[in-house]
Amino acid sequence: MTGRRLDGRGDWLDRSRPITFTFDGRSMQGFTGDTVASALLASGEVGGFVSPMAGRPRGVYAASVEEPNAFVEIAEPWFESIRPATMVNLVDGLVARSRAGVGVLPRTAAARSARHTHRHVETLVIGAGRSGRAAATIAEGRVLLVDEQAVVVDPPPNAITLTSTTATGIYDDGYVLCYQRDGAVDVFHHVRAARVILATGAHERPIAFVGNDRPGVMLASAARAYVERYGVLVGDRIVVFSADHAGHEAAEALAGAGAHIVVVDPAVRPGPATERLRAAGIEVRMNARVVATDGDPALTGVAVSAADGQLTTLPADALAVSGGWNPAIQLARGLGIGLRYDEDKTCFVHDGSGPDWLTVVGRAAGHVPSSFPIWVVDDGDDREKYVELQRDQTVADVADAVAGGLSNAEHVKRATYIGTTIDQGRTSGVLTAEVVNRLLGWAPGAQGPTNARPPYTPVPFSALAGPDSGPVLLDPIRVTPIHAWHDAHGAVYENVGQWKRPRYFPRGDEDMDAAVARECRAVRASAGVLDASTLGKIDVRGPDAGVFLDRMYTNRMSNLAVDSIRYGLMLGLDGMVFDDGVAMRIADGHYVVTTTTGGAAGVMDRFEEWLQTEWTDLRVYCTSVTEQWSVVAVGGPRAREVVAAAGTDADLTNDAFPFMTFRGASVAGVPARICRISFTGDLSYELHVSPWHAQHVWDAVMAAGEPVGITPYGTEAMHVLRAEKGFVIVGQETDGTQTPDDLGMSWIVNTGKGDFVGKRSLVRSDTLRDDRKQLVGVMTDDPSTVLVEGTQLIGDATIPEPPAHMLGWVTSSYRSEALGRSIALAVVEAGRRHIGDEIHAVIGRETVPCRVADPVFYDPEGTRRDG
Amino acid sequence: MLLIRCPWCGQRDEVEFTYGGQAHLAYPEDPAALSDAEWAEFLFMRDNPKGEWAERWMHAAGCRRWFNAIRDTATYRMIATYRMSEEPPG
Numbered sequence: 001m002t003g004r005r006l007d008g009r010g011d012w013l014d015r016s017r018p019i020t021f022t023f024d025g026r027s028m029q030g031f032t033g034d035t036v037a038s039a040l041l042a043s044g045e046v047g048g049f050v051s052p053m054a055g056r057p058r059g060v061y062a063a064s065v066e067e068p069n070a071f072v073e074i075a076e077p078w079f080e081s082i083r084p085a086t087m088v089n090l091v092d093g094l095v096a097r098s099r100a101g102v103g104v105l106p107r108t109a110a111a112r113s114a115r116h117t118h119r120h121v122e123t124l125v126i127g128a129g130r131s132g133r134a135a136a137t138i139a140e141g142r143v144l145l146v147d148e149q150a151v152v153v154d155p156p157p158n159a160i161t162l163t164s165t166t167a168t169g170i171y172d173d174g175y176v177l178c179y180q181r182d183g184a185v186d187v188f189h190h191v192r193a194a195r196v197i198l199a200t201g202a203h204e205r206p207i208a209f210v211g212n213d214r215p216g217v218m219l220a221s222a223a224r225a226y227v228e229r230y231g232v233l234v235g236d237r238i239v240v241f242s243a244d245h246a247g248h249e250a251a252e253a254l255a256g257a258g259a260h261i262v263v264v265d266p267a268v269r270p271g272p273a274t275e276r277l278r279a280a281g282i283e284v285r286m287n288a289r290v291v292a293t294d295g296d297p298a299l300t301g302v303a304v305s306a307a308d309g310q311l312t313t314l315p316a317d318a319l320a321v322s323g324g325w326n327p328a329i330q331l332a333r334g335l336g337i338g339l340r341y342d343e344d345k346t347c348f349v350h351d352g353s354g355p356d357w358l359t360v361v362g363r364a365a366g367h368v369p370s371s372f373p374i375w376v377v378d379d380g381d382d383r384e385k386y387v388e389l390q391r392d393q394t395v396a397d398v399a400d401a402v403a404g405g406l407s408n409a410e411h412v413k414r415a416t417y418i419g420t421t422i423d424q425g426r427t428s429g430v431l432t433a434e435v436v437n438r439l440l441g442w443a444p445g446a447q448g449p450t451n452a453r454p455p456y457t458p459v460p461f462s463a464l465a466g467p468d469s470g471p472v473l474l475d476p477i478r479v480t481p482i483h484a485w486h487d488a489h490g491a492v493y494e495n496v497g498q499w500k501r502p503r504y505f506p507r508g509d510e511d512m513d514a515a516v517a518r519e520c521r522a523v524r525a526s527a528g529v530l531d532a533s534t535l536g537k538i539d540v541r542g543p544d545a546g547v548f549l550d551r552m553y554t555n556r557m558s559n560l561a562v563d564s565i566r567y568g569l570m571l572g573l574d575g576m577v578f579d580d581g582v583a584m585r586i587a588d589g590h591y592v593v594t595t596t597t598g599g600a601a602g603v604m605d606r607f608e609e610w611l612q613t614e615w616t617d618l619r620v621y622c623t624s625v626t627e628q629w630s631v632v633a634v635g636g637p638r639a640r641e642v643v644a645a646a647g648t649d650a651d652l653t654n655d656a657f658p659f660m661t662f663r664g665a666s667v668a669g670v671p672a673r674i675c676r677i678s679f680t681g682d683l684s685y686e687l688h689v690s691p692w693h694a695q696h697v698w699d700a701v702m703a704a705g706e707p708v709g710i711t712p713y714g715t716e717a718m719h720v721l722r723a724e725k726g727f728v729i730v731g732q733e734t735d736g737t738q739t740p741d742d743l744g745m746s747w748i749v750n751t752g753k754g755d756f757v758g759k760r761s762l763v764r765s766d767t768l769r770d771d772r773k774q775l776v777g778v779m780t781d782d783p784s785t786v787l788v789e790g791t792q793l794i795g796d797a798t799i800p801e802p803p804a805h806m807l808g809w810v811t812s813s814y815r816s817e818a819l820g821r822s823i824a825l826a827v828v829e830a831g832r833r834h835i836g837d838e839i840h841a842v843i844g845r846e847t848v849p850c851r852v853a854d855p856v857f858y859d860p861e862g863t864r865r866d867g
Numbered sequence: 868m869l870l871i872r873c874p875w876c877g878q879r880d881e882v883e884f885t886y887g888g889q890a891h892l893a894y895p896e897d898p899a900a901l902s903d904a905e906w907a908e909f910l911f912m913r914d915n916p917k918g919e920w921a922e923r924w925m926h927a928a929g930c931r932r933w934f935n936a937i938r939d940t941a942t943y944r945m946i947a948t949y950r951m952s953e954e955p956p957g
Contacts, residue, residue: 355944605925608933609887612932613923613933755897761910
């Protein structure tokens with residue numbers, strides 16, 4: 001190929017603005033409007049690229065996104081790891097390097113980001129060729145026209161036209177992602193269109209013959225495009241191997257640009273296009289085929305076999321190939337549309353199926369030239385006839401896959417990797433399917449190409465993420481009003497759902513175990529304070545609130561006295577524990593219920609679902625008030641003294657203010673709801689206050705508790721303290737397969753009150769089985785051994801051959817300061833029947849002897865609850 | 868991404884909604900009167916047709932109302948949406 005620039009040609013060029021750029025270290029020239037590929041061809045470059053698998057020399061093959069050979073890395077003025085040279089427009093200071101089909105991401109490169117924007121239009125037209133522009137012109141309302149090329153000639157005045165913009169995917173209901181790449185700043189347009197018109201044209205198809213990958217061989221439409229768009233003639237002596245009308249037209253255009261042309265036409269009889277070429281003095285050889293190419297490595301000659309088998313070698317510096325056309329309907333195929341084989345046009349066209357908002361027009365709809373059915377030239381060695389250039393796969397490689405038993409194009413794709421490349425098999429897909437059909441003796445079109453999915457062309461993940469990148473990602477971080485204090489006091493956090501909760505507050509060089517032990521001792525011996533603001537809280541109001549809660553919880557809430565609190569379990573319809581919390585009766589027809597920290601949104605959803613879909617007659621309104629109430633939980637035998645010292649007008653004596661009641665009262669001069677609830681087993685006051693007052697109340701409690709050594713504690717100590725009491729945590733002791741009875745909590749199931757969610761499931765044969773896994777305590781024989789949570793439990797000291805019968809597993813495990821030893825909670829088959837029995841915990845290949853125990857380890861009589 | 872017409876708020880992107888499975892499955896009047904098999908049928912068994920079927924959605928990031936929809940499971944086309952209090956169209 002000895003390409004050169006033509007005077008006065010090149011619709012897309014601005015010759016008044018020359019550009020100097022660097023390719024593989026060499027300074028080169030071009031014009032504004034050029035791509036790296038067109039500028040290379042204009043400079044007489046032949047080849048310059050190699051294939052990634054076999055390292056074969058390769059040259060520019062196409063003029064657009066179907067390019068399988070010529071890839072570059074852009075180093076300056078921005079970084080991109082790899083793009084087709086046919087899709088990189090020259091800009092000042094461009095530094096490009098050839099890449100053998102594989103990009104490299106250096107650690108130092110800035111991630112390519114993109115702005116994201118939304119557009120709503122009546123009509124989106126994808127592709128600004130003739131059909132697309134015509135469709136846009138007659139469309140009404142807001143019209144958006146996008147095209148992947150940098151230049152759109154004669155854009156319709158009624159449309160917004162975006163160039164360098166690729167529709168990367170069409171999704172349901174006219175939702176289309178359009179990726180605009182214009183220099184260093186990209187934009188993702190999220191388009192919602194009432195109507196989508198696919199005018200994406202067609203891709204020309206190669207023919208498989210010996211030596212068809214040699215630099216100097218290219219698609220005929222590309223050779224023509226280089227003349228018309230960029231004013232570049234790719235060779236002086238060009239052989240055009242054309243099975244279709246468009247290839248013949250390309251030959252005419254190349255001849256008109258000054259090249260010496262010989263057309264090799266596989267058809268038996270000349271058609272009108274052939275007659276026209278001959279009339280223009282262009283030599284056309286009918287019933288002929290290209291059977292080989294010469295060159296070292298760039299093309300110097302083309303071997304042509306005539307109808308009678310006679311071989312001639314034509315001198316040539318370029319070989320333009322046109323094997324027919326493949327309508328570019330990959331985008332529509334992502335929606336699941338069907339294909340139909342068109343025998344006349346030897347291609348697969350849209351079968352008309354698909355959503356009513358999608359219209360395919362022009363060449364994409366199959367309005368392509370008819371072509372002579374030629375896929376593979378029979379002459380020569382199949383190992384030198386390339387089907388897929390980027391994967392270096394030949395007709396012989398496809399034959400190997402078929403010989404191995406594969407017959408489906410999708411399977412052949414997985415065996416050969418054809419179509420898994422940057423160009424997504426645009427030149428190779430249909431050809432491969434036809435090679436398979438031929439090998440199996442099937443008719444042309446018996447099976448089509450492999451499916452196509454978004455994105456249409458490669459998209460950097462960083463651009464997809466756009467502004468949603470960095471440590472926050474898409475999930476918000478929720479903190480309590482006391483978070484700044486926790487930060488200032490060295491809290492180590494635990495993520496609970498979206499919340500950051502202090503896990504423990506280390507002092508000095510304490511590790512977690514030491515800090516948790518100290519925090520636990522403080523709560524049991526004196527007083528501790530916990531930020532429990534993250535508890536889910538739902539305000540439930542209305543005349544039927546009591547009835548509603550009776551149906552949602554396993555126990556009765558309607559008869560709860562005003563100013564009283566009751567613990568409740570909530571089940572799924574399947575009878576399994578879903579969440580737990582307490583209900584506080586504020587007034588007639590007014591409750592506040594608490595949920596687990598992680599379960600708040602799910603409980604709220606469930607409440608609303610039942611109210612809206614089943615019990616529409618109930619007059620109940622639910623409002624999430626999680627963030628409207630902060631909670632400072634003061635616990636420990638000296639909690640009463642601390643709250644009194646913080647200042648309250650509530651009578652804190654046990655007779656006036658008993659367990660499981662609450663009082664509206666002031667604390668530290670601000671209004672509060674003081675609740676006597678305990679998750680530790682010790683005397684405890686939860687101070688529910690406005691979030692505006694939370695820090696003030698926390699500070700007041702810390703100051704008031706100073707004489708008794710009040711200790712802030714985190715979730716880890718809370719977990720230990722509640723485990724000592726055998727209190728479950730939903731999601732830790734439960735995994736969605738535990739009934740209340742499994743947890744030893746039948747006492748909270750009121751079967752006499754009428755129906756509630758999950759009730760019927762509690763008497764299914766499966767939930768009544770007596771060998772279900774039940775919550776128990778587990779004590780290691782060696783009190784210093786702390787089992788790992790999740791440890792499996794078996795009956796024998798020796799691990800049997802698999803499959804071993806697993807009796808259950810450890811759900812919680814800690815070292816208990818109060819008991820001076822390790823404790824664990826576990827679910828064990830028929831566990832309550834086996835309290836006191838030996839059981840063995842599996843640790844690697846060893847077992848550790850343990851005893852099944854009652855899950856309440858500490859103060860089973862409940863003597864500490866009232867201080 | 869589906870475009871879903873909330874009967875209260877109009878057409879919105881699918882991301883604003885949560886899915887609620889098959890529609891028009893009434894909670895039994897008296898679950899205790901059902902046999903295990905009947906209860907299991909209600910609890911676990913759902914239709915899975917190719918083509919049109921009725922399903923529930925909730926406009927979670929909008930009005931938070933539940934509503935029903937007729938959708939084609941093969942084409943994903945949303946044929947109709949209607950309020951809980953309304954009969955299915957057609």
